[in-house]
Amino acid sequence: MILDDFIVIDKTGLFCRYGNFYLDPKEVVQNAVISHAHGDHAIGGNLKVFCTEATALFMTHRYKKFAAGEFFIKPYYAVFELNDIKISFIPAGHILGSAMVLMEYLGVKYLYTGDYKLQADKTCEPIEFVEADVLITETTFADPETQHPNAEAEILKLNTTNSNIMLGAYSLGKCQRLISLMNDHCIEKRILVHYSMMPFVKIYEQMGINLGKYEIYDRKVMKHNLTNMVYMVPPMVFKSYFKAINVIRVFATGWKHLQNNHEIQLYISDHADWSDILFTIKEVKPKQVWTNHGNGIQLKRYYENSLVVKLLN
The missing domain is CATH 3.60.15.10 (Ribonuclease Z/Hydroxyacylglutathione hydrolase-like)
Structure with a gap:
């Protein structure tokens, strides 16, 4: 019973x-x-x-x-x-x-x-x-x-621009999934990861998950490369950098209200x-x-x- x-x-x-x-x-x-x-x-x-x-x-x-x-x-x-x-x-x-x-x-x-x-x-x-x-x-x-689109199709949106991208994502789960997706489908992109996300990335690798290529963020690298850079940052950093110049702002989420005013809307939900x-x-x-x-x-x-x-x- x-x-x-x-x-x-x-x-x-x-x-x-x-x-x-x-x-x-x-x-x-x-x-x-x-x-x-x-x-x-x-x-x-x-x-x-x-x-x-x-x-x-x-x-x-x-x-x-x-x-x-x-x-x-x-x-x-x-x-x-x-x-x-x-x-x-x-x-x-x-x-x-x-x-x-x-x-x-x-x-x-x-x-x-x-x-x-x-x-x-x-x-x-x-x-x-x-x-x-x-x-x-x-x-x-x-x-x-609510029907979540295919994540592989969504990540291809990043290929529609050569401009540098500031990509907001949650540090645990979403970040690692996006690194993997970009390595598979956005091979021209160079992925830079905010330092605060790195410990979670390393735990994924410690557990045997191969995410592909990425680098820890270096301001000089971003400054001297004006195309095809993706700088992945956690939500608080994304919000605080709302006046960032020379980047397209993108936030990966299934929530529509968090996509407002972004040049590329990336509907990837977990x-x-x-x-x-x-x-x-x-x-x-x-x-x-x-x-x-x-x-x-x-x-x-x-x-x-x-x-x-x-x-x-």
């Missing part, structure tokens, strides 16, 4: 009281099961953190000695128990080390997706599907009007869109869908006559 209160939301996040742990807590807790290392899912300071190896490496870089009291690193598919809940990590395809969390209790399987994507990405483990009785899915882009969410539901074959991280109303309406959809937030 599905337990309606197996996962509940409080001010700290998604709580499994039967196992006494939180999924991606927003405040420090005793037991944290972390899906991936983005800051809105993985804070520092939790006493016990259960996650994949890459997630632990990213968190350790970001939070240093405050990353966790203790890490319990689990490979994909390995089953471990927290207070009678059987747990395993399944590749989520979002960034390197990202995982969906499969939980089994009293014979019922609950699958928490964290953030996930279905698009191909050479820089992380591809998503894999498992069947579950309850799918707890993110709904960041759960809107029939989240599932509407069609991806429907496909995931088809593959997981849940009896119920619980929605989180976004608005699940559209999904509830779509399945109102065929599937139970519960909005957790």
Whole structure:
């Protein structure tokens, strides 16, 4: 029997009281099961953190000695128990080390997706599907009007100009994916990476991911080369350099409102869109869908006559 209160939301996040742990807590807790290392899912300071190896490496870089009291690193598919809940990590395809969390209790399987994507990405483990009785899915882009374009087709937009480009991107996941995509599809471009992004890049390489060619940013190089340079910077730097001259400003994101006033609009998202969410539901074959991280109303309406959809937030 599905337990309606197996996962509940409080001010700290998604709580499994039967196992006494939180999924991606927003405040420090005793037991944290972390899906991936983005800051809105993985804070520092939790006493016990259960996650994949890459997630632990990213968190350790970001939070240093405050990353966790203790890490319990689990490979994909390995089953471990927290207070009678059987747990395993399944590749989520979002960034390197990202995982969906499969939980089994009293014979019922609950699958928490964290953030996930279905698009191909050479820089992380591809998503894999498992069947579950309850799918707890993110709904960041759960809107029939949202269809993410093909990333390989989007990156080709950078080839439409020879001007130097300032490319804004998130430091973890997006940055590394873009380096790989440009190496494959924008071979005339010389890629310069902001120094703050480099530790994450190096962890990717430490984990065996070949991103291709790139260089750490050098002002002299950018100044003396006026064509085909791509300077990749994190969002805060991108915003602060809003008066930068002799560059075309581009920001890689699936959010349309962040593309305003940019000469090239680069719609590359690391989240599932509407069609991806429907496909995931088809593959997981849940009896119920619980929605989180976004608005699940559209999904509830779509399945109102065929599937139970519960909005957790």
